[in-house]
Amino acid sequence: MSWLVQSLNSSIGKKFVMAVTGICLILFLIIHLAGNLTLFIGPKTFDGYVHTLEVVKPLIRVIEVILGLIFIFHIFNGTKLWLENRKAKSTKYKVNAASENSSIFSRFMFQTGSIVFIFLIIHLVTFWAAFNFTGHPETKAFEFYQIVVYWFQNEIYAGFYIFAMILLGFHLNHGFQSAFQTFGWNNSKYFPLIQKLGTLYAIIMAVGFASIPIYFLITGGN
Amino acid sequence: MSEKNINLKLHIWRQESPSAKGSFEEFKVSVSPHASILEMLDDLNNRLEKEGKIPISFESDCREGICGTCGLVVNGHPHGPLPKTATCQLHMRNFKDGETLYIEPFRAKAFPVMKDLIVDRVGFEKIQQAGGYVSFNTGSAPDANAIPIAKEMADLALDAAECIGCGACVAACKNASAMLFVGAKVSQFALLPQGQPERYERVQFMVAAMDEAGFGSCTNTYACEAECPKGISVKNIARMNRDYIVAKVAKRTA
Structure with missing residues (x-):
């Protein structure tokens, strides 16, 4: 297996790991958003949806472990890349013209990713842990819709959530097409379409996820 | 060839050796708009030599954009701000009178600076x-x-x-x-x-x-x-x- 470790640790190997894990997370976000949108239908539908997941809990646990590993790989590898790349460019230019030759989305992947990572930790503590183990912060009841209402009435929490989702959109906008480039699927016939699809996907994800805290902030969940 | 010279303020990276700590040195030049940026540096070097100062080290060879020897970073752009143009083909008419240019060597750990604008x-x-x-x-x-x-x-x-x-x-x-x-x-x-x-x-x-x-x-x-x-x-x-x-x-x- 040494060839595998060696290959994945090469410069192209590291790109490849970022792209494969990134695509997995891109697919995961679609499912996650689809589930979250049941919040708009009402407490019954959302709680029903979460209960359905409870029924297949062993399967969900397996998926969670795989997903956790994918996240760890993506974050660990990304951080490693960022540190190594900073070292490879230890001296910066006096005049920086980066904004004229590359997109802002591509240049700040580590920064946007880091804030999404902080968001992820908060998100796991406040929602995942509450849904699975601790219940509503006050009533301790496993009323999932009420847990969502509780957190999104906190303006700071909801504000950070929205902010993180915008940055997630930035991250995805670059990541989507970047993965295809890494796999070598860059053909002038279809690559422009991939880039547009990536931007559309990023907007749908950012707006989709951010719409939930906005909705609860405005309506208070009633 | 009657166009007026343009006046530029140059900040050029000077570094004596790979291990020395470099810094920018300021120069004021008046240059023909038909000169390339390398010819401007040639002119400046003639002046420096006359004054008994050490000329600026930079690389160039064919000066027709095909050898890949020259390469300066001008205002943050490798080979200058003009797209698809090598440094030797970058003419001063592309700059405005009174402009300030920062001329730096290529920056990368794998390209250590040897002297001034020359990298290995x-x-x-x-x-x-x-x-x-x-x-x-x-x-x-x-x-x-x-x-x-x-x-x-x-x-x-x-x-x-x-x-x-x-x-x-x-x-x-x-x-x-x-x-x-x-x-x-x-x-x-x-x-x-x-x-x-x-x-x-x-x-x-x-x-x-x-x-x-x-x-x-x-x-x-x-x-x-x-x-x-x-x-x-x-x-x-x-x-x-x-x-x-x-x-x-x-x-x-x-």
């Missing part, structure tokens, strides 16, 4: 030595066009072969990655029949040499393509990625 691009040589060639049997010269090659393939291979190996891609990249250079060198052979026997070994050898030389990893910002004086496409990087993955997954030579 030995990393590129190591990459080329690792696989930038094709092997063939010597003997009488083969007939031209004996092997049919599709027009599209020939065009793409020649586009890749346009790379002059100047290092602007590394200089432009925020990660100091050499992938556009290596992608072009891998592609120019991978696209042609003559390059097939060594295709999958070549990509592995060249990528290994690139990693060894201390270049960073590509994060697909595409700054390299934007700054490349020859307009080499990042599709060459995609091709290299694909060949590398195929080599690692499907070929027996690891």
Whole structure:
């Protein structure tokens, strides 16, 4: 297996790991958003949806472990890349013209990713842990819709959530097409379409996820 | 040739040796709009020599944009702000009277500054030595066009072969990655029949040499393509990625 470790640790190997894990997370976000949108239908539908997941809990646990590993790989590898790349460019230019030759989305992947990572930790503590183990912060009841209402009435929490989702959109906008480039699927016939699809996907994800805290902030969940 | 000279304020990187700490030195020049930026530096060096000062060290050779020797970073752009133009072909008419220019050497850990604006691009040589060639049997010269090659393939291979190996891609990249250079060198052979026997070994050898030389990893910002004086496409990087993955997954030579 040494060839595998060696290959994945090469410069192209590291790109490849970022792209494969990134695509997995891109697919995961679609499912996650689809589930979250049941919040708009009402407490019954959302709680029903979460209960359905409870029924297949062993399967969900397996998926969670795989997903956790994918996240760890993506974050660990990304951080490693960022540190190594900073070292490879230890001296910066006096005049920086980066904004004229590359997109802002591509240049700040580590920064946007880091804030999404902080968001992820908060998100796991406040929602995942509450849904699975601790219940509503006050009533301790496993009323999932009420847990969502509780957190999104906190303006700071909801504000950070929205902010993180915008940055997630930035991250995805670059990541989507970047993965295809890494796999070598860059053909002038279809690559422009991939880039547009990536931007559309990023907007749908950012707006989709951010719409939930906005909705609860405005309506208070009633 | 009657156009008026333009006056510029230059901040030029001066560094005595690889280990010395460099800094910017300020110069005021009046230069013909028809001069190239290298000719402006020649003029300035004549002046410095007359004054008994040490002239500015920079590299150049053909001065017609094909050798890849010259390379300065002007206001943050490798080879200056004009797209698809090498430093030697960058004429002063592209700048405004009274403008301030910051002239710096290419910045990358793998390209250490030797003196002033000269960097050591030995990393590129190591990459080329690792696989930038094709092997063939010597003997009488083969007939031209004996092997049919599709027009599209020939065009793409020649586009890749346009790379002059100047290092602007590394200089432009925020990660100091050499992938556009290596992608072009891998592609120019991978696209042609003559390059097939060594295709999958070549990509592995060249990528290994690139990693060894201390270049960073590509994060697909595409700054390299934007700054490349020859307009080499990042599709060459995609091709290299694909060949590398195929080599690692499907070929027996690891």
